[in-house]
Amino acid sequence: MKLYTYFRSTAAYRVRIALNLKGLQADYRYVHLVKDGGQQHQPDYRKVNPQGLVPALEDKGQVLTQSLAIIEYLEEVHPNPPLLPKDSPGRARVRALAQIVACDIHPLNNLRVLKYLEKELATDDAAREQWYHHWVVEGFTALENLLASNPATGEFCHGNTPSLADICLVPQVFNAKRFSVDLSAYPTIQRINSRCLALKAFSDAAPEKQADAQ
Amino acid sequence: MKLYTYFRSTAAYRVRIALNLKGLQADYRYVHLVKDGGQQHQPDYRKVNPQGLVPALEDKGQVLTQSLAIIEYLEEVHPNPPLLPKDSPGRARVRALAQIVACDIHPLNNLRVLKYLEKELATDDAAREQWYHHWVVEGFTALENLLASNPATGEFCHGNTPSLADICLVPQVFNAKRFSVDLSAYPTIQRINSRCLALKAFSDAAPEKQADAQ
Numbered sequence: 001m002k003l004y005t006y007f008r009s010t011a012a013y014r015v016r017i018a019l020n021l022k023g024l025q026a027d028y029r030y031v032h033l034v035k036d037g038g039q040q041h042q043p044d045y046r047k048v049n050p051q052g053l054v055p056a057l058e059d060k061g062q063v064l065t066q067s068l069a070i071i072e073y074l075e076e077v078h079p080n081p082p083l084l085p086k087d088s089p090g091r092a093r094v095r096a097l098a099q100i101v102a103c104d105i106h107p108l109n110n111l112r113v114l115k116y117l118e119k120e121l122a123t124d125d126a127a128r129e130q131w132y133h134h135w136v137v138e139g140f141t142a143l144e145n146l147l148a149s150n151p152a153t154g155e156f157c158h159g160n161t162p163s164l165a166d167i168c169l170v171p172q173v174f175n176a177k178r179f180s181v182d183l184s185a186y187p188t189i190q191r192i193n194s195r196c197l198a199l200k201a202f203s204d205a206a207p208e209k210q211a212d213a214q
Numbered sequence: 215m216k217l218y219t220y221f222r223s224t225a226a227y228r229v230r231i232a233l234n235l236k237g238l239q240a241d242y243r244y245v246h247l248v249k250d251g252g253q254q255h256q257p258d259y260r261k262v263n264p265q266g267l268v269p270a271l272e273d274k275g276q277v278l279t280q281s282l283a284i285i286e287y288l289e290e291v292h293p294n295p296p297l298l299p300k301d302s303p304g305r306a307r308v309r310a311l312a313q314i315v316a317c318d319i320h321p322l323n324n325l326r327v328l329k330y331l332e333k334e335l336a337t338d339d340a341a342r343e344q345w346y347h348h349w350v351v352e353g354f355t356a357l358e359n360l361l362a363s364n365p366a367t368g369e370f371c372h373g374n375t376p377s378l379a380d381i382c383l384v385p386q387v388f389n390a391k392r393f394s395v396d397l398s399a400y401p402t403i404q405r406i407n408s409r410c411l412a413l414k415a416f417s418d419a420a421p422e423k424q425a426d427a428q
Binding site: 050051052053060062064065066068069070072073076077088089091092093095096098099100102103104106107108113116117120121123127130131134142145146149 | 282290314
Protein backbone atom coordinates (compact mmCIF):
# COMPACT_ATOMS: atom_id res chain seq x y z
CA MET A 1 0.00 0.00 0.00
CA LYS A 2 1.09 3.56 -0.72
CA LEU A 3 -0.26 6.50 1.28
CA TYR A 4 0.02 9.97 -0.23
CA THR A 5 0.28 12.19 2.80
CA TYR A 6 1.21 15.64 4.10
CA PHE A 7 2.25 15.95 7.73
CA ARG A 8 -0.16 18.79 8.55
CA SER A 9 -3.20 17.53 6.63
CA THR A 10 -5.70 16.45 9.25
CA ALA A 11 -7.41 14.17 6.72
CA ALA A 12 -4.11 12.35 6.03
CA TYR A 13 -3.46 12.25 9.79
CA ARG A 14 -6.73 10.32 10.21
CA VAL A 15 -5.63 7.66 7.75
CA ARG A 16 -2.18 7.40 9.37
CA ILE A 17 -3.88 6.68 12.72
CA ALA A 18 -6.20 4.08 11.18
CA LEU A 19 -3.29 2.26 9.50
CA ASN A 20 -1.37 2.27 12.81
CA LEU A 21 -4.34 1.02 14.83
CA LYS A 22 -4.76 -1.85 12.39
CA GLY A 23 -1.04 -2.59 12.36
CA LEU A 24 -0.80 -2.04 8.61
CA GLN A 25 2.34 -0.84 6.87
CA ALA A 26 2.07 1.66 4.03
CA ASP A 27 4.80 3.21 1.98
CA TYR A 28 4.44 6.97 2.58
CA ARG A 29 4.69 9.36 -0.38
CA TYR A 30 4.95 12.97 0.64
CA VAL A 31 2.93 15.62 -1.16
CA HIS A 32 3.83 19.08 0.11
CA LEU A 33 0.72 21.27 0.05
CA VAL A 34 2.66 24.55 0.18
CA LYS A 35 6.03 23.99 -1.52
CA ASP A 36 6.28 24.45 -5.31
CA GLY A 37 2.93 26.24 -5.31
CA GLY A 38 1.38 23.10 -3.86
CA GLN A 39 2.62 19.74 -5.09
CA GLN A 40 -0.97 18.46 -5.03
CA HIS A 41 -1.65 20.55 -8.14
CA GLN A 42 1.20 19.05 -10.18
CA PRO A 43 0.26 16.80 -13.10
CA ASP A 44 1.98 13.76 -11.54
CA TYR A 45 -0.19 13.95 -8.46
CA ARG A 46 -3.35 14.86 -10.39
CA LYS A 47 -2.85 11.53 -12.19
CA VAL A 48 -3.07 9.81 -8.81
CA ASN A 49 -5.94 11.93 -7.48
CA PRO A 50 -7.66 14.17 -10.02
CA GLN A 51 -9.16 16.14 -7.15
CA GLY A 52 -5.68 17.27 -6.08
CA LEU A 53 -6.24 16.58 -2.40
CA VAL A 54 -4.49 14.37 0.12
CA PRO A 55 -4.77 11.70 1.35
CA ALA A 56 -4.93 9.05 -1.35
CA LEU A 57 -4.25 5.37 -0.74
CA GLU A 58 -3.06 3.00 -3.43
CA ASP A 59 -3.92 -0.64 -2.76
CA LYS A 60 -3.92 -3.51 -5.25
CA GLY A 61 -3.75 -1.12 -8.19
CA GLN A 62 -6.73 0.98 -7.10
CA VAL A 63 -6.43 4.53 -5.86
CA LEU A 64 -8.77 5.32 -2.99
CA THR A 65 -9.55 8.89 -2.01
CA GLN A 66 -11.47 10.69 0.75
CA SER A 67 -10.22 9.84 4.23
CA LEU A 68 -13.49 8.42 5.58
CA ALA A 69 -13.99 6.22 2.52
CA ILE A 70 -10.40 4.99 2.86
CA ILE A 71 -10.89 4.14 6.54
CA GLU A 72 -14.19 2.32 5.88
CA TYR A 73 -12.32 0.32 3.20
CA LEU A 74 -9.53 -0.59 5.64
CA GLU A 75 -12.21 -1.60 8.15
CA GLU A 76 -13.84 -3.94 5.62
CA VAL A 77 -10.64 -5.49 4.28
CA HIS A 78 -8.79 -5.68 7.63
CA PRO A 79 -11.61 -5.98 10.18
CA ASN A 80 -9.38 -6.44 13.27
CA PRO A 81 -9.08 -4.54 15.47
CA PRO A 82 -12.44 -2.97 14.59
CA LEU A 83 -12.79 0.80 14.29
CA LEU A 84 -16.60 0.68 14.36
CA PRO A 85 -18.83 -1.03 16.94
CA LYS A 86 -20.80 -4.13 15.95
CA ASP A 87 -24.32 -2.76 16.50
CA SER A 88 -25.88 -0.47 13.90
CA PRO A 89 -27.07 2.24 16.33
CA GLY A 90 -23.53 2.35 17.76
CA ARG A 91 -22.02 2.48 14.29
CA ALA A 92 -24.37 5.34 13.40
CA ARG A 93 -23.30 7.22 16.52
CA VAL A 94 -19.59 6.79 15.79
CA ARG A 95 -20.01 7.79 12.15
CA ALA A 96 -22.04 10.87 13.13
CA LEU A 97 -19.40 11.99 15.63
CA ALA A 98 -16.75 11.50 12.95
CA GLN A 99 -18.78 13.45 10.41
CA ILE A 100 -19.28 16.41 12.71
CA VAL A 101 -15.53 16.84 12.36
CA ALA A 102 -15.19 15.69 8.75
CA CYS A 103 -18.23 17.46 7.28
CA ASP A 104 -18.95 20.39 9.59
CA ILE A 105 -15.59 21.61 10.90
CA HIS A 106 -12.66 20.51 8.77
CA PRO A 107 -13.97 21.44 5.28
CA LEU A 108 -14.42 25.04 6.38
CA ASN A 109 -10.99 25.39 7.89
CA ASN A 110 -8.59 23.67 5.58
CA LEU A 111 -5.82 25.27 3.61
CA ARG A 112 -7.65 25.83 0.33
CA VAL A 113 -10.48 27.65 2.11
CA LEU A 114 -8.22 29.86 4.23
CA LYS A 115 -6.34 30.72 1.03
CA TYR A 116 -9.55 31.68 -0.72
CA LEU A 117 -10.54 33.90 2.20
CA GLU A 118 -7.16 35.61 1.98
CA LYS A 119 -6.74 35.95 -1.78
CA GLU A 120 -10.28 36.28 -3.14
CA LEU A 121 -12.07 37.91 -0.23
CA ALA A 122 -9.10 39.96 0.96
CA THR A 123 -9.76 39.16 4.61
CA ASP A 124 -7.12 40.09 7.17
CA ASP A 125 -5.48 37.71 9.67
CA ALA A 126 -7.95 38.60 12.43
CA ALA A 127 -10.99 37.87 10.26
CA ARG A 128 -9.54 34.53 9.19
CA GLU A 129 -8.74 33.62 12.78
CA GLN A 130 -12.30 34.49 13.79
CA TRP A 131 -13.62 32.35 10.93
CA TYR A 132 -11.45 29.41 11.97
CA HIS A 133 -12.45 29.68 15.62
CA HIS A 134 -16.13 30.10 14.82
CA TRP A 135 -16.47 26.73 13.06
CA VAL A 136 -14.38 24.88 15.62
CA VAL A 137 -16.46 26.33 18.46
CA GLU A 138 -19.72 25.44 16.67
CA GLY A 139 -18.59 21.86 16.07
CA PHE A 140 -16.81 21.26 19.38
CA THR A 141 -19.76 22.63 21.37
CA ALA A 142 -22.01 20.06 19.71
CA LEU A 143 -19.43 17.29 20.09
CA GLU A 144 -18.79 18.05 23.77
CA ASN A 145 -22.53 17.99 24.43
CA LEU A 146 -23.01 14.70 22.55
CA LEU A 147 -20.02 13.09 24.28
CA ALA A 148 -20.67 14.34 27.81
CA SER A 149 -24.39 13.54 27.81
CA ASN A 150 -24.26 9.99 26.50
CA PRO A 151 -23.43 6.97 28.65
CA ALA A 152 -22.02 5.24 25.56
CA THR A 153 -19.01 7.55 25.84
CA GLY A 154 -16.22 5.80 27.72
CA GLU A 155 -12.46 6.25 27.81
CA PHE A 156 -12.85 6.98 24.12
CA CYS A 157 -15.67 8.60 22.14
CA HIS A 158 -17.59 5.33 22.11
CA GLY A 159 -16.77 2.81 24.78
CA ASN A 160 -13.28 1.82 25.82
CA THR A 161 -11.59 1.20 22.50
CA PRO A 162 -10.65 3.75 19.85
CA SER A 163 -12.98 4.18 16.90
CA LEU A 164 -13.43 6.21 13.75
CA ALA A 165 -14.74 9.05 15.95
CA ASP A 166 -11.46 9.30 17.89
CA ILE A 167 -9.53 9.06 14.62
CA CYS A 168 -11.29 12.22 13.43
CA LEU A 169 -11.28 14.01 16.78
CA VAL A 170 -7.55 13.90 17.56
CA PRO A 171 -6.32 15.58 14.33
CA GLN A 172 -9.02 18.25 14.72
CA VAL A 173 -7.88 18.98 18.29
CA PHE A 174 -4.29 19.20 17.02
CA ASN A 175 -5.39 21.69 14.40
CA ALA A 176 -7.49 23.74 16.85
CA LYS A 177 -4.46 24.07 19.14
CA ARG A 178 -2.32 25.12 16.22
CA PHE A 179 -4.78 27.97 15.67
CA SER A 180 -4.85 28.77 19.42
CA VAL A 181 -8.49 27.87 20.04
CA ASP A 182 -9.29 27.93 23.77
CA LEU A 183 -10.37 24.37 24.59
CA SER A 184 -11.31 24.88 28.24
CA ALA A 185 -15.03 24.59 27.48
CA TYR A 186 -14.52 21.05 26.14
CA PRO A 187 -13.30 18.86 29.03
CA THR A 188 -14.59 15.61 27.56
CA ILE A 189 -12.93 16.28 24.22
CA GLN A 190 -9.67 17.09 26.01
CA ARG A 191 -9.85 13.99 28.18
CA ILE A 192 -10.46 11.72 25.19
CA ASN A 193 -7.74 13.44 23.17
CA SER A 194 -5.20 12.78 25.95
CA ARG A 195 -6.32 9.16 26.28
CA CYS A 196 -5.83 8.64 22.54
CA LEU A 197 -2.42 10.28 22.45
CA ALA A 198 -1.24 7.86 25.13
CA LEU A 199 -1.53 5.18 22.43
CA LYS A 200 1.44 4.75 20.11
CA ALA A 201 -0.89 4.36 17.10
CA PHE A 202 -2.06 7.94 17.63
CA SER A 203 1.18 9.54 18.74
CA ASP A 204 3.21 7.98 15.91
CA ALA A 205 0.78 9.50 13.41
CA ALA A 206 1.19 13.04 14.77
CA PRO A 207 2.35 15.70 12.32
CA GLU A 208 5.61 16.42 14.17
CA LYS A 209 6.63 12.77 13.93
CA GLN A 210 6.38 12.67 10.14
CA ALA A 211 9.45 12.58 7.90
CA ASP A 212 8.10 15.56 5.91
CA ALA A 213 7.54 17.72 9.00
CA GLN A 214 9.40 20.99 8.83
CA MET B 215 -39.40 6.55 12.14
CA LYS B 216 -39.48 10.34 12.25
CA LEU B 217 -37.43 12.44 9.83
CA TYR B 218 -36.70 16.05 10.75
CA THR B 219 -36.40 17.73 7.38
CA TYR B 220 -36.40 21.04 5.53
CA PHE B 221 -37.40 21.05 1.88
CA ARG B 222 -34.32 22.94 0.66
CA SER B 223 -31.69 21.22 2.81
CA THR B 224 -29.65 19.07 0.45
CA ALA B 225 -28.58 16.86 3.37
CA ALA B 226 -32.22 16.16 4.26
CA TYR B 227 -32.96 15.64 0.55
CA ARG B 228 -30.35 12.83 0.54
CA VAL B 229 -32.09 11.01 3.38
CA ARG B 230 -35.51 11.44 1.73
CA ILE B 231 -34.15 9.77 -1.42
CA ALA B 232 -32.60 6.92 0.59
CA LEU B 233 -35.86 6.26 2.46
CA ASN B 234 -37.79 6.27 -0.83
CA LEU B 235 -35.32 3.93 -2.56
CA LYS B 236 -35.64 1.49 0.32
CA GLY B 237 -39.43 1.80 0.37
CA LEU B 238 -39.41 3.01 3.99
CA GLN B 239 -42.06 5.30 5.45
CA ALA B 240 -41.06 8.03 7.85
CA ASP B 241 -43.21 10.60 9.55
CA TYR B 242 -41.84 13.96 8.36
CA ARG B 243 -41.37 16.76 10.88
CA TYR B 244 -40.65 20.10 9.28
CA VAL B 245 -37.94 22.36 10.66
CA HIS B 246 -37.88 25.68 8.83
CA LEU B 247 -34.30 26.91 8.60
CA VAL B 248 -35.26 30.53 7.88
CA LYS B 249 -38.63 31.20 9.59
CA ASP B 250 -38.65 32.32 13.26
CA GLY B 251 -34.94 33.11 13.03
CA GLY B 252 -34.31 29.47 12.15
CA GLN B 253 -36.42 26.82 13.88
CA GLN B 254 -33.32 24.60 14.11
CA HIS B 255 -32.03 26.91 16.86
CA GLN B 256 -35.12 26.61 19.04
CA PRO B 257 -34.78 24.69 22.33
CA ASP B 258 -37.28 22.03 21.24
CA TYR B 259 -35.21 21.11 18.23
CA ARG B 260 -31.89 21.41 20.05
CA LYS B 261 -33.23 18.69 22.36
CA VAL B 262 -33.59 16.45 19.31
CA ASN B 263 -30.27 17.45 17.72
CA PRO B 264 -27.94 19.54 19.89
CA GLN B 265 -26.03 20.51 16.75
CA GLY B 266 -29.09 22.35 15.44
CA LEU B 267 -28.81 20.95 11.94
CA VAL B 268 -31.17 18.92 9.78
CA PRO B 269 -31.66 16.10 9.01
CA ALA B 270 -32.19 13.99 12.10
CA LEU B 271 -33.86 10.60 12.08
CA GLU B 272 -35.59 9.11 15.11
CA ASP B 273 -35.76 5.33 15.04
CA LYS B 274 -36.49 3.01 17.96
CA GLY B 275 -35.95 5.79 20.49
CA GLN B 276 -32.53 6.78 19.15
CA VAL B 277 -31.87 10.03 17.33
CA LEU B 278 -29.47 9.68 14.42
CA THR B 279 -27.76 12.69 12.88
CA GLN B 280 -25.48 13.42 9.92
CA SER B 281 -27.00 12.39 6.60
CA LEU B 282 -24.28 9.93 5.56
CA ALA B 283 -24.32 8.21 8.95
CA ILE B 284 -28.12 7.97 8.74
CA ILE B 285 -27.97 6.44 5.26
CA GLU B 286 -25.27 3.91 6.29
CA TYR B 287 -27.57 2.97 9.20
CA LEU B 288 -30.55 2.48 6.89
CA GLU B 289 -28.31 0.38 4.64
CA GLU B 290 -27.32 -1.89 7.55
CA VAL B 291 -30.79 -2.25 9.05
CA HIS B 292 -32.69 -2.46 5.74
CA PRO B 293 -30.14 -3.92 3.32
CA ASN B 294 -32.47 -4.27 0.32
CA PRO B 295 -32.28 -2.74 -2.17
CA PRO B 296 -28.60 -2.02 -1.49
CA LEU B 297 -27.23 1.50 -1.81
CA LEU B 298 -23.62 0.32 -1.78
CA PRO B 299 -22.00 -2.32 -3.98
CA LYS B 300 -20.94 -5.65 -2.48
CA ASP B 301 -17.18 -5.39 -3.15
CA SER B 302 -15.00 -3.23 -0.90
CA PRO B 303 -13.17 -1.38 -3.71
CA GLY B 304 -16.57 -0.54 -5.23
CA ARG B 305 -17.91 0.56 -1.87
CA ALA B 306 -14.84 2.77 -1.40
CA ARG B 307 -15.43 4.34 -4.81
CA VAL B 308 -19.10 5.07 -4.11
CA ARG B 309 -18.33 6.49 -0.67
CA ALA B 310 -15.56 8.69 -2.08
CA LEU B 311 -17.85 10.07 -4.80
CA ALA B 312 -20.48 10.77 -2.13
CA GLN B 313 -17.93 12.46 0.11
CA ILE B 314 -16.69 14.77 -2.64
CA VAL B 315 -20.18 16.26 -2.44
CA ALA B 316 -20.73 15.84 1.30
CA CYS B 317 -17.29 16.93 2.54
CA ASP B 318 -15.85 19.13 -0.21
CA ILE B 319 -18.79 21.00 -1.77
CA HIS B 320 -21.85 21.11 0.44
CA PRO B 321 -20.25 22.20 3.77
CA LEU B 322 -18.85 25.30 2.10
CA ASN B 323 -22.09 26.32 0.49
CA ASN B 324 -24.81 25.72 2.99
CA LEU B 325 -27.00 28.33 4.60
CA ARG B 326 -25.00 28.92 7.79
CA VAL B 327 -21.82 29.56 5.81
CA LEU B 328 -23.43 31.92 3.30
CA LYS B 329 -24.95 33.78 6.27
CA TYR B 330 -21.53 34.09 7.92
CA LEU B 331 -20.05 35.44 4.70
CA GLU B 332 -22.81 38.04 4.56
CA LYS B 333 -23.03 39.09 8.18
CA GLU B 334 -19.52 38.65 9.57
CA LEU B 335 -17.42 39.21 6.48
CA ALA B 336 -19.75 41.78 4.90
CA THR B 337 -19.41 40.26 1.44
CA ASP B 338 -21.75 41.43 -1.29
CA ASP B 339 -24.03 39.24 -3.40
CA ALA B 340 -21.48 38.95 -6.21
CA ALA B 341 -18.70 37.77 -3.88
CA ARG B 342 -20.99 35.17 -2.32
CA GLU B 343 -22.09 33.97 -5.73
CA GLN B 344 -18.45 33.64 -6.79
CA TRP B 345 -17.70 31.71 -3.58
CA TYR B 346 -20.62 29.36 -4.19
CA HIS B 347 -19.69 28.75 -7.82
CA HIS B 348 -16.01 28.26 -6.99
CA TRP B 349 -16.57 25.25 -4.70
CA VAL B 350 -19.14 23.68 -6.98
CA VAL B 351 -16.81 24.02 -9.98
CA GLU B 352 -13.87 22.56 -8.01
CA GLY B 353 -15.93 19.58 -6.85
CA PHE B 354 -17.89 18.96 -10.05
CA THR B 355 -14.72 19.12 -12.17
CA ALA B 356 -13.22 16.34 -10.07
CA LEU B 357 -16.47 14.36 -10.06
CA GLU B 358 -16.96 14.66 -13.83
CA ASN B 359 -13.39 13.47 -14.38
CA LEU B 360 -13.79 10.53 -11.98
CA LEU B 361 -17.14 9.53 -13.49
CA ALA B 362 -16.26 9.98 -17.17
CA SER B 363 -12.90 8.20 -16.94
CA ASN B 364 -13.97 5.07 -15.06
CA PRO B 365 -15.66 2.09 -16.73
CA ALA B 366 -17.41 1.36 -13.40
CA THR B 367 -19.68 4.32 -14.15
CA GLY B 368 -22.88 3.11 -15.77
CA GLU B 369 -26.36 4.55 -16.05
CA PHE B 370 -25.73 5.75 -12.51
CA CYS B 371 -22.51 6.83 -10.74
CA HIS B 372 -21.56 3.22 -10.13
CA GLY B 373 -23.11 0.60 -12.38
CA ASN B 374 -26.76 0.47 -13.34
CA THR B 375 -28.48 0.87 -9.99
CA PRO B 376 -28.63 3.98 -7.80
CA SER B 377 -26.20 4.22 -4.92
CA LEU B 378 -25.14 6.55 -2.13
CA ALA B 379 -23.14 8.51 -4.73
CA ASP B 380 -26.27 9.34 -6.76
CA ILE B 381 -28.12 10.16 -3.54
CA CYS B 382 -25.54 12.87 -2.85
CA LEU B 383 -25.15 14.03 -6.45
CA VAL B 384 -28.77 14.83 -7.28
CA PRO B 385 -29.41 17.27 -4.39
CA GLN B 386 -26.09 18.99 -5.15
CA VAL B 387 -27.08 19.43 -8.81
CA PHE B 388 -30.43 20.82 -7.68
CA ASN B 389 -28.62 23.32 -5.48
CA ALA B 390 -26.12 24.27 -8.17
CA LYS B 391 -28.99 25.04 -10.55
CA ARG B 392 -30.68 27.12 -7.89
CA PHE B 393 -27.52 29.23 -7.76
CA SER B 394 -27.34 29.35 -11.60
CA VAL B 395 -24.09 27.40 -11.97
CA ASP B 396 -23.40 26.62 -15.64
CA LEU B 397 -23.36 22.82 -15.84
CA SER B 398 -22.38 22.46 -19.50
CA ALA B 399 -18.86 21.28 -18.62
CA TYR B 400 -20.29 18.28 -16.75
CA PRO B 401 -22.14 16.10 -19.27
CA THR B 402 -21.75 12.89 -17.26
CA ILE B 403 -23.09 14.52 -14.11
CA GLN B 404 -26.04 15.89 -16.08
CA ARG B 405 -26.76 12.54 -17.72
CA ILE B 406 -26.74 10.71 -14.37
CA ASN B 407 -28.84 13.42 -12.73
CA SER B 408 -31.52 13.04 -15.43
CA ARG B 409 -31.44 9.26 -15.14
CA CYS B 410 -31.97 9.50 -11.38
CA LEU B 411 -34.80 12.00 -11.63
CA ALA B 412 -36.66 9.60 -13.91
CA LEU B 413 -37.06 7.43 -10.81
CA LYS B 414 -39.98 8.18 -8.53
CA ALA B 415 -37.77 7.68 -5.44
CA PHE B 416 -35.68 10.66 -6.51
CA SER B 417 -38.38 12.88 -7.96
CA ASP B 418 -40.69 12.44 -4.94
CA ALA B 419 -37.88 13.61 -2.66
CA ALA B 420 -37.34 16.84 -4.58
CA PRO B 421 -37.67 20.10 -2.63
CA GLU B 422 -40.64 21.39 -4.66
CA LYS B 423 -42.63 18.24 -3.85
CA GLN B 424 -42.32 18.68 -0.08
CA ALA B 425 -45.24 19.79 2.08
CA ASP B 426 -43.09 22.55 3.59
CA ALA B 427 -42.02 23.96 0.19
CA GLN B 428 -42.91 27.61 -0.21
